[in-house]
Amino acid sequence: MILSRIGQYKKAKANLRLSKAEKEKLVQEYAHLVKLTAFRLMAKLPKEDFLDDLISCGNIGLLEALESFNPEFNIKFESFAKFRIRGAMLDELRHRDWIPRSIRSQLRKIDDLHKRLACQLDHLPDDREMAAALELSIDEYYDMMTYLQPAGFVSYEDLVGSRADQRSVLDYLEDRKSAHPDLELQLKEVRHSIIHALEKLTQDEQVVMALYYYEGLTFKEIGSVLKVSESRISQIHARALLRLNLKLKVLKDQIDDLDELQEGE
Numbered sequence: 001m002i003l004s005r006i007g008q009y010k011k012a013k014a015n016l017r018l019s020k021a022e023k024e025k026l027v028q029e030y031a032h033l034v035k036l037t038a039f040r041l042m043a044k045l046p047k048e049d050f051l052d053d054l055i056s057c058g059n060i061g062l063l064e065a066l067e068s069f070n071p072e073f074n075i076k077f078e079s080f081a082k083f084r085i086r087g088a089m090l091d092e093l094r095h096r097d098w099i100p101r102s103i104r105s106q107l108r109k110i111d112d113l114h115k116r117l118a119c120q121l122d123h124l125p126d127d128r129e130m131a132a133a134l135e136l137s138i139d140e141y142y143d144m145m146t147y148l149q150p151a152g153f154v155s156y157e158d159l160v161g162s163r164a165d166q167r168s169v170l171d172y173l174e175d176r177k178s179a180h181p182d183l184e185l186q187l188k189e190v191r192h193s194i195i196h197a198l199e200k201l202t203q204d205e206q207v208v209m210a211l212y213y214y215e216g217l218t219f220k221e222i223g224s225v226l227k228v229s230e231s232r233i234s235q236i237h238a239r240a241l242l243r244l245n246l247k248l249k250v251l252k253d254q255i256d257d258l259d260e261l262q263e264g265e
Contacts, residue, residue, distance in 0.1 A: 034058035061088030079216025
């Protein structure tokens with residue numbers, strides 16, 4: 001089986017590559033993931049024809065997934081590929097600077113409000129506190145969050161990485177070792193901070209994040225498991241990303257610094 005061969009290459013750490021024919025076969029096998037992801041993103045974007053470009057970027061993301069997949073991650077290849085595909089597409093959209101000024105303004109407003117309330121209340125504001133500060137009902141707040149979420153507070157690639165050579169936030173949940181005691185201590189501190197940030201999520205947010213990022217379920221599938229609507233799962237996911245935003249922004253700076261230090265080991 002071709003996927004098991006990928007695992008053998010990784011385990012042996014050999015300088016081997018999939019043949020062109022093998023890559024083409026796997027790209028064809030998972031082409032539906034690229035198209036599905038592109039169509040889902042297009043549904044949330046301004047009416048502009050990005051589809052062909054998104055599919056092209058998604059194919060690149062799929063190839064990167066084939067190169068970097070390791071069965072020891074204990075995750076299905078399809079789930080891993082989805083992350084890389086979407087990350088590649090989001091990279092392209094960010095380079096295009098597609099987000100309208102009105103949405104950028106709203107994103108800044110919410111982000112600033114979230115920081116201000118966190119300082120005033122001495123805790124991360126919950127949904128009702130955010131809604132009250134914005135003079136919105138809780139339902140209106142959820143609708144707004146669902147609308148703004150595709151523009152991104154915390155991005156998929158920040159969480160899971162979008163390139164074969166990019167280390168993600170979630171990568172640091174592993175108990176990493178370093179040859180340098182000081183660096184190892186910093187790694188442990190980052191890991192503790194990530195776990196602490198995730199533990200601050202509500203129970204339903206933790207479940208949705210786990211099922212979506214680790215199990216690779218769609219919002220519809222998660223809704224079926226939890227017996228709520230797909231739109232409700234989308235709202236919970238958007239809310240979780242907002243809660244994580246402030247902490248992960250700081251952590252990404254730390255992680256970038258750690259990556260530079262580790263490259264010098």
